[in-house]
Every structure is written in C-alpha cells, then in structure tokens.
Amino acid sequence: MFLSSASTPGYILSMGRAYHNKADQQVWIRAVADMMHLSVSALARKAGLSPSTLNKFLNDPTHEGVLKEQTLLEISRVSGVAPMEAPGHAGGQQENEVSLFDPQAVDKTTKALIENALADGNTRQGCIALSRTLDLEGILPGDFIGIDLSSTPGYGDIVLAELIDRATSATSKILRVYQKPFLVAHTASQLHEPLVVNDIDVRIIGVAKVMVRIPNRPVSDLMSSV
Numbered sequence: 001m002f003l004s005s006a007s008t009p010g011y012i013l014s015m016g017r018a019y020h021n022k023a024d025q026q027v028w029i030r031a032v033a034d035m036m037h038l039s040v041s042a043l044a045r046k047a048g049l050s051p052s053t054l055n056k057f058l059n060d061p062t063h064e065g066v067l068k069e070q071t072l073l074e075i076s077r078v079s080g081v082a083p084m085e086a087p088g089h090a091g092g093q094q095e096n097e098v099s100l101f102d103p104q105a106v107d108k109t110t111k112a113l114i115e116n117a118l119a120d121g122n123t124r125q126g127c128i129a130l131s132r133t134l135d136l137e138g139i140l141p142g143d144f145i146g147i148d149l150s151s152t153p154g155y156g157d158i159v160l161a162e163l164i165d166r167a168t169s170a171t172s173k174i175l176r177v178y179q180k181p182f183l184v185a186h187t188a189s190q191l192h193e194p195l196v197v198n199d200i201d202v203r204i205i206g207v208a209k210v211m212v213r214i215p216n217r218p219v220s221d222l223m224s225s226v
Helices: 008-013 022-035 040-046 051-059 069-079 108-119
Strands: 098-100 124-129 144-148 158-164 171-179 182-184 202-212
Touching: 022 040, 022 051, 022 069, 040 051, 040 069, 098 171, 108 124, 108 144, 108 202, 124 202, 144 158, 171 202
Parallel strands: none
Antiparallel strands: 098 124, 124 144, 144 202, 158 171, 158 202, 171 182
16 A cells, blocks of 8 residues: 555554653664764754753663653654664665666667657656566566656655765665655565665655556567666
8 A cells, every 4th residue: 555644653653662662662763873973861862852862861770651642753864774673784785676777678769759759858868667665656576767866855756865884885776656755666576775865875766757568579688787
C-alpha cells in the first residue's frame, strides 16, 4: 500500500516493544551520537531538541517514561538512522537502481523522443530504471526516466536520490517517492524500509519529470558504461 504521511507513525510504531522501552531508547541514542561523533548535547541541538531534557532522560535514574515518537523522528532525521535501528544495520553498499542511459542503444525515433523530452524544461539527466521499486507508480525496469536537476521536490514526487555509505564513501542511486522527510518505495514485489532524507548519507538529486517506455530492448542494452 502506498505509504502516506498519516500512515508513517503506524509504520514506526509497528517496530514493537523496543520502540517503547526506555533502556533500548537510551542505547539507541548513545549509539547514534557515537556514530555521528557528537556528544548527546550536540546531537540534541542538531535535532532541535533540548540538551538538558535528553541528558536527563539518559542519565537521571529517577526519570520515568520514554521519549515521544516525534523526538525519535527528529534524531532520525538528522542522523539518517531509522528509529530504534542500530546504526549501520542497513549498511553496506546498496546496488544502484538506475543506470546512465546509452543513447546509441535505441532507434532514431525513440532517441529523438528522448532528446526532445530532455530538451524541454530545466537541466535534465537521463537514466534507466533497473528495479521494480516503483512498479505501482508505473515505472518498470528498462524505462527511461528524465530527471530535472534544478527542481525542488514536492510531496509525492518521484525523485532520484543518492545514498552514501559512511564506512566506504561508496555511492548508489535509487528512485523513490518523496514523502517529506521520507523516501518510500511503491511496489508489490517486496518490502523496502523508508529512508530519511538528511543530506548527509541520503540526498535528493532531482525530480523525475518524464518517462519513456523503450520496447523490445533488454535492460542491459540500454545501460551506459560509467
């Protein structure tokens, strides 16, 4: 089902006991701060939270209760770590879900159509979809996607995003639906965890403006060597 802003809290709450467990929340916050090489106070300020409140939650044994969902979301937003997920849990280099387009791989008619699409509007980059992560949006492997590099993404836009592996600095590119502050897949094939756009290790490159379906050509034929 297409994830909406109203259903986002439900997704997070579905993570279960750890989300509402004080000890687990404390471990998560300290792990995120360590990953970012920040003190707890600095992490709080970066997330727009009160340093004294967060420090009291971590260090005062008389403090009762757990952090609110919105507090965890703010920490997640600036860290790029999903709430209550261990930093690096989803790490490793993710495979590219798009490839640069090879214009020599298509007939003249298709090439002219694509060139016309790229010439219409602001600066655009062409790529080929490699995965089914947006099949319910009508994008299939082998489809040509024209990306507007200068457009500001709005809620519900399909965007090209870059993921950066902090451990290796390797990058990969994906197509997702933007539901601020999340990037979500819209597919019937498998579950994909929403990603938080933080401009640190998840950043939006541009907005998809045009799609061209290229018939009767294997996806591998359309890919440009980079």
